[in-house]
Amino acid sequence: MDATMRGTIKGAAAAAGVLLAGWLAVATVGEAVGEELAKNLFGAARLPAATAPRSIGFYSKGCFAGGVALATDGPTWQAMRLSRNRRWGHPTMIALIEKLSRDAARDGWRGLLVGDISQPRGGPMTDGHASHQIGLDADIWFTQMPDHRLTVRERETMSAVSMIKKGGLTVDDRVWTQAQMQLLKRAASYPEVERILVHPGIKKKLCDTVTGDRSWLRKIRPFWGHDYHFHVRIGCQPGSSSCKPQAPTPPGDGCDKSLAWWFTPEPWRPNKNPDAPKARDLMTMASLPAECRAVLAAPAPASEMAVTVGADGDAIAAAPDGGVPDVTIDAGAPLVPKAFAPTPKAAIPRPTSRSR
Numbered sequence: 001m002d003a004t005m006r007g008t009i010k011g012a013a014a015a016a017g018v019l020l021a022g023w024l025a026v027a028t029v030g031e032a033v034g035e036e037l038a039k040n041l042f043g044a045a046r047l048p049a050a051t052a053p054r055s056i057g058f059y060s061k062g063c064f065a066g067g068v069a070l071a072t073d074g075p076t077w078q079a080m081r082l083s084r085n086r087r088w089g090h091p092t093m094i095a096l097i098e099k100l101s102r103d104a105a106r107d108g109w110r111g112l113l114v115g116d117i118s119q120p121r122g123g124p125m126t127d128g129h130a131s132h133q134i135g136l137d138a139d140i141w142f143t144q145m146p147d148h149r150l151t152v153r154e155r156e157t158m159s160a161v162s163m164i165k166k167g168g169l170t171v172d173d174r175v176w177t178q179a180q181m182q183l184l185k186r187a188a189s190y191p192e193v194e195r196i197l198v199h200p201g202i203k204k205k206l207c208d209t210v211t212g213d214r215s216w217l218r219k220i221r222p223f224w225g226h227d228y229h230f231h232v233r234i235g236c237q238p239g240s241s242s243c244k245p246q247a248p249t250p251p252g253d254g255c256d257k258s259l260a261w262w263f264t265p266e267p268w269r270p271n272k273n274p275d276a277p278k279a280r281d282l283m284t285m286a287s288l289p290a291e292c293r294a295v296l297a298a299p300a301p302a303s304e305m306a307v308t309v310g311a312d313g314d315a316i317a318a319a320p321d322g323g324v325p326d327v328t329i330d331a332g333a334p335l336v337p338k339a340f341a342p343t344p345k346a347a348i349p350r351p352t353s354r355s356r
Contacts, residue, residue, distance in 0.1 A: 038283045041296055042123025046085065048307060049121055049298035053091050055134035055236060055243040056122075056291045061283070062244070063122040063292040064135035070094050070114060071310035076101035077112040078145050080155050086116040086125075090135035092192060092237050093117065094309050097138055100187055100232075107182050111145030113160070114138065115229055121295050123288070124280040134243060136236070139229045140187070142180055160228035164201045169263060171205040181206065187232055188216040195249055197223040197231035200262035207255035217253040222262050242291055 042063065053066030067088040072079045077097070079087050089097075094117070101112045117138045119125060124133060131137050141160045150158065163180065165172045184206070188196055200222035210217060223231075236243035250258070261267065285293060301307045 035284055035286075037281070038285050038288055038292075039124040039126050039280045041285065042119055042121055043126040045119065045121045045296065045300075047120050047300035047304060048088060049295045050301040050307075051298055052239060053135075053237070055090055055136055055240040056295065057134060057242065057289040058244040059131040059134055059137060059233065059246065060279070061124075061287065062134040062289060063295045064090060064118065064133075064240075065121065065295045065298060066091070067118065067120055067122070067135050067307070068094050069120075069304060069308045070097055070117065071308050073149060074098065074101065074310040076105040076145075077114055077310075078150055078155070079114045080141070080150075080158070081115065082152060082155055084116060086119055086132070087114070088120045088122075088135065089117040089138065090234075090237055090240075091309075093136055093138060093234055096190060096192055096232075096234060097140075098310055100140075100190070103186050104183055107179075107186055109144060109179055109183050110147070113141035113143055113145055115141060123292065123295075124283050126280075130279060131233075136234045136243075138232045140183075140232060141229045142183075143228075144179070162227045164199055164227040168201070170201045176202075176205060181210070184220060184230060185216055187230070188219040192234040193219060193232055194235045194246065195219050195221050195233050197221050197226050197233070199223075199225065199227040200259065200267075202227070202230075203254065203259055204263070207253070207259065214253045214255075217255065218249055218251070220254065221249065222254075222259060224267070242289060 048067035048069075049065035051065045053064070053068075055064045056062050068091050069087045070077070070079055070089070072082060072087070097112070097114060097117070105111060115138075116129060116132055118132050118135045122133045122135050124130075129137075142163050143160045161175050163171055163176050184196060184198070187193060196219050198220055203220055203222040206217055206220060233246070236245050285296075
């Protein structure tokens with residue numbers, strides 16, 4: 001669409017009383033919504049949609065409702081990069097992170113440093129990830145939690161430690177330990193987890209050193225980046241009929257020719273079109289599932305605290321069998337302790353620009 005036509009559409013929308021210069025908080029504003037970049041709309045939402053939890057679309061093209069936030073601090077975790085407001089996820093994802101932190105602590109890991117999960121209502125992000133859009137992805141640092149509570153500034157500036165030799169493709173044995181291996185094994189042990197993305201060098205290290213049961217290696221998948229952290233992905237959850245699953249991981253432990261490919265020149269060749277815009281910089285609301293308009297339009301909960309899990313050190317109660325608790329609910333029922341206090345009867349709030 002050229003600039004003249006875009007201007008015509010905006011003018012017509014303004015004449016109809018719709019302010020397109022601000023962030024749109026309702027989905028019934030006509031065709032002009034489809035021209036707004038989705039990353040701006042979802043990036044501006046400060047709180048989730050106060051509805052039953054459900055993921056909509058695919059991991060890299062979708063949104064989600066009924067999200068909850070991981071508390072910034074818990075007994076066995078600390079959240080990083082708080083200014084991004086990406087501590088949100090499907091309740092099952094948040095429950096799993098909390099469980100992993102407890103189990104890993106019993107294994108000897110000092111505590112998790114948790115990176116990005118999702119935005120409050122998911123959707124494409126203003127920067128960074130292509131995925132993390134439907135509340136079912138989370139990044140966990142390979143660096144253990146320090147022995148003190150980090151300040152806000154430390155959480156913004158502290159760097160994770162790369163597990164890969166500088167300028168190389170293999171693990172740096174000065175920083176890689178059995179503890180990192182055990183953390184990955186623990187994360188892969190949960191049935192909800194479908195895949196874990198790591199740098200190819202880390203996958204190779206596991207292939208070369210893991211003995212005994214190697215079945216969990218199937219979930220460990222090589223991918224660009226992921227040398228400072230690993231990416232946990234769970235599958236579509238009950239109640240999310242519009243969630244599009246990813247193809248199953250191939251059979252076997254992945255220590256085969258598919259891994260060998262990562263150690264050829266092909267994956268590392270320079271991008272032939274480095275100036276091409278990223279998908280998030282082109283994705284409009286028209287690009288996403290239609291239900292994502294309703295997610296943006298839905299009312300927010302009473303406060304962030306009302307939908308924060310693990311606040312003040314309180315954890316989600318474990319299921320009787322020790323697994324991740326069943327958080328599937330009927331519409332209108334409480335999700336987890338503290339979640340979804342009654343929403344005040346008020347107009348839908350208009351999202352505002354997010355400070356960086």
